[in-house]
Amino acid sequence: MTEQAYNFAYLDEQTKRMIRRAILKGVAVPGYQVPFASREMPMPYGWGTGGVQVTAACLTPGDRLKVIDQGADDTTNAVSIRSFFSRTAGVAVTEATAEATLIQTRHRIPEHPLTEDQILVYQVPIPEPLRFLEPREPETRKMHSLEEYGLMHVKLYEDIARHGAIATSYDYPVKVEGRYVMDPSPIPKFDNPKLSGCPALQLFGAGREQRIYALPPYTRVDSLDFDDHPFDPSKADHDCDLCGAGDSYLDEVIIDDAGGRMFVCSDTDFCRSRRAAGHAGRLGTPAGEAA
Amino acid sequence: MYVAVKGGERAIKNAHALLAEDRRGDTGVPELSVAQIREQLRLAVNRVMAEGSLFDPDLAALAIKQARGDLIEAVFLIRAYRTTLPRFGSSRPVDTGAMACSRRISATFKDAPGGQILGPTFDYTHRLLDFRLAAEGQDLPKPATADPVAGPVPHITSFLNREGMIETDRPGDELPPDLTREPMELPAARALRLQAITRGDEGFILSLAYSTQRGYGRTHAFVGELRIGTVAVELDIPELGFAVEIGEVELTECETVNQFTGSKTEPPQFTRGYGLVFGQTERKAIAMSLVDRALRWKELGEDDTGAPAQDEEFVLMHADNVQATGFLEHIKLPHYVDFQSELELVRKLRAEGAAQRPEAAE
Numbered sequence: 202m203t204e205q206a207y208n209f210a211y212l213d214e215q216t217k218r219m220i221r222r223a224i225l226k227g228v229a230v231p232g233y234q235v236p237f238a239s240r241e242m243p244m245p246y247g248w249g250t251g252g253v254q255v256t257a258a259c260l261t262p263g264d265r266l267k268v269i270d271q272g273a274d275d276t277t278n279a280v281s282i283r284s285f286f287s288r289t290a291g292v293a294v295t296e297a298t299a300e301a302t303l304i305q306t307r308h309r310i311p312e313h314p315l316t317e318d319q320i321l322v323y324q325v326p327i328p329e330p331l332r333f334l335e336p337r338e339p340e341t342r343k344m345h346s347l348e349e350y351g352l353m354h355v356k357l358y359e360d361i362a363r364h365g366a367i368a369t370s371y372d373y374p375v376k377v378e379g380r381y382v383m384d385p386s387p388i389p390k391f392d393n394p395k396l397s398g399c400p401a402l403q404l405f406g407a408g409r410e411q412r413i414y415a416l417p418p419y420t421r422v423d424s425l426d427f428d429d430h431p432f433d434p435s436k437a438d439h440d441c442d443l444c445g446a447g448d449s450y451l452d453e454v455i456i457d458d459a460g461g462r463m464f465v466c467s468d469t470d471f472c473r474s475r476r477a478a479g480h481a482g483r484l485g486t487p488a489g490e491a492a
Numbered sequence: 493m494y495v496a497v498k499g500g501e502r503a504i505k506n507a508h509a510l511l512a513e514d515r516r517g518d519t520g521v522p523e524l525s526v527a528q529i530r531e532q533l534r535l536a537v538n539r540v541m542a543e544g545s546l547f548d549p550d551l552a553a554l555a556i557k558q559a560r561g562d563l564i565e566a567v568f569l570i571r572a573y574r575t576t577l578p579r580f581g582s583s584r585p586v587d588t589g590a591m592a593c594s595r596r597i598s599a600t601f602k603d604a605p606g607g608q609i610l611g612p613t614f615d616y617t618h619r620l621l622d623f624r625l626a627a628e629g630q631d632l633p634k635p636a637t638a639d640p641v642a643g644p645v646p647h648i649t650s651f652l653n654r655e656g657m658i659e660t661d662r663p664g665d666e667l668p669p670d671l672t673r674e675p676m677e678l679p680a681a682r683a684l685r686l687q688a689i690t691r692g693d694e695g696f697i698l699s700l701a702y703s704t705q706r707g708y709g710r711t712h713a714f715v716g717e718l719r720i721g722t723v724a725v726e727l728d729i730p731e732l733g734f735a736v737e738i739g740e741v742e743l744t745e746c747e748t749v750n751q752f753t754g755s756k757t758e759p760p761q762f763t764r765g766y767g768l769v770f771g772q773t774e775r776k777a778i779a780m781s782l783v784d785r786a787l788r789w790k791e792l793g794e795d796d797t798g799a800p801a802q803d804e805e806f807v808l809m810h811a812d813n814v815q816a817t818g819f820l821e822h823i824k825l826p827h828y829v830d831f832q833s834e835l836e837l838v839r840k841l842r843a844e845g846a847a848q849r850p851e852a853a854e
Contacts, residue, residue, distance in 0.1 A: 213576070238672075241814065245568065270826060271826045337805055409818065452832055
């Protein structure tokens with residue numbers, strides 16, 4: 202059911218065209234933050250308005266949309282954004298990563314490998330990787346244009362000097378095709394390797410900060426590190442307690458008052474399809490039995 | 493067994509139904525009408541119009557009702573609606589000199605052509621709770637009336653202008669940038685700064701202005717003139733070749749007169765701060781003119797004292813309460829994934845620390 206009072210996917214065509222131009226520029230200059238005239242959306246700034254605008258500009262009536270937040274399709278904000286597009290665009294929706302043509306995500310990259318026929322749209326809170334080192338926008342833009350990233354390397358070095366390791370576990374900065382340092386959005390650093398050489402088009406939208414940036418398919422993306430302290434995409438040292446996967450990113454769930462806990466896949470679709478295929482973890486039941 | 497936060501869809505629906513019920517409150521009490529809000533909570537309506545950047549008292553009143561009186565939420569509703577409206581043109585600059593003033597005061601001159609008009613103001617009221625208002629349905633005494641001032645009411649600063657005592661604003665033909673159609677670019681021209689401040693949060697602008705009075709970027713402001721009233725909005729119709737009045741809006745305009753000791757290029761003279769806000773919103777308009785003046789330090793060759801109100805990027809990037817409230821409240825959203833990776837990191841750093849300090853662990 203599409204609400205007739207609004208244009209397809211809510212935004213008017215002029216606005217979508219403006220956003221598409223910003224996206225094209227972003228694709229042409231991978232990792233560069235393109236300013237765009239972000240609009241007020243009917244959901245709050247900071248709740249995915251950038252991603253929603255990028256999605257709105259990319260959606261066509263034939264698309265099949267998946268929305269995840271923290272890897273899960275049924276977290277409240279993912280539900281809210283998915284129902285927004287079912288209402289305003291009437292597009293098909295799915296929870297299966299492989300079946301989706303466009304996936305909007307917050308804080309995760311799906312475990313299931315993406316394909317050339319897919320677009321992954323990230324919601325970005327603070328697009329500027331240098332923001333917490335230099336609060337002024339004219340300064341950081343200058344640093345990017347001069348490729349002046351010394352401050353970032355000093356920060357990473359100081360981490361190692363103080364903690365023995367780089368003390369950034371999510372929102373871990375990357376370098377795109379050896380040029381722009383880019384904020385991959387607050388995905389866990391476990392997901393960083395999936396950014397590189399990805400067959401899908403990856404688009405990043407920051408509504409409040411009015412920036413769009415992009416990684417075209419098969420772009421090389423390196424997580425910043427040092428030769429003697431190589432990047433380490435760590436995760437919890439467990440297997441999923443429901444599906445038994447040892448290679449997926451895990452959420453820790455507290456299950457009783459005595460400090461008992463379990464680890465489960467943060468990617469709910471990945472976990473469910475593994476269980477449907479007969480896999481079971483320590484506490485799990487395979488194939489659709491009520492858990 | 494594992495029971496995570498599932499069923500988001502049903503939970504959201506139920507929460508919204510509860511919200512609607514709470515908004516209505518006790519059904520034994522008659523429901524508020526939008527017209528009642530528009531007429532009797534007019535200053536709230538004005539604030540929502542000003543910060544929502546949309547002059548429509550009925551919609552603002554509806555937004556206040558829907559937002560249960562949360563004015564920032566109401567501003568947000570208006571902004572979200574506003575973006576869906578087609579834009580069919582830009583009006584001519586409004587002429588505040590031709591304003592039909594309901595209030596007009598000057599703190600710098602005892603009297604001036606056009607006179608001082610107190611109008612509907614809280615000034616000089618004694619802030620005693622009026623318990624008669626709790627008993628509804630009483631008759632109000634009829635206020636005295638006078639004929640409106642005929643003809644244009646000249647701006648008070650124009651009298652100073654004749655002596656060359658105050659800086660002259662150079663009129664320009666260039667189209668001002670539009671904050672709602674182009675991304676904010678810094679450094680910003682004054683027109684863009686004023687746009688951002690007039691729709692900025694009243695509390696934030698008030699506090700910044702107050703900070704300049706207490707010494708953080710002091711500019712010694714006098715209210716040269718504060719006027720409230722309606723002005724005509726005119727639109728050029730290309731097919732007709734002339735401008736047509738399409739309606740009128742209520743505005744509050746404040747011009748401050750500020751001390752300036754002169755610079756290498758300018759003789760000592762007074763300078764201006766400017767505030768212009770939808771509706772009767774005088775606190776906001778005065779605050780706006782103080783912040784505007786504080787932000788002009790560079791153009792006037794003054795010192796940067798490092799005061800927050802002098803910092804253009806700080807002021808402009810944090811004045812919008814719709815942006816601020818959205819980003820602030822987004823930390824209510826799930827952050828399991830980020831938090832989990834932080835947990836792993838802290839555990840790892842603690843384990844490494846303990847391994848390096850065996851004696852401390854004992």
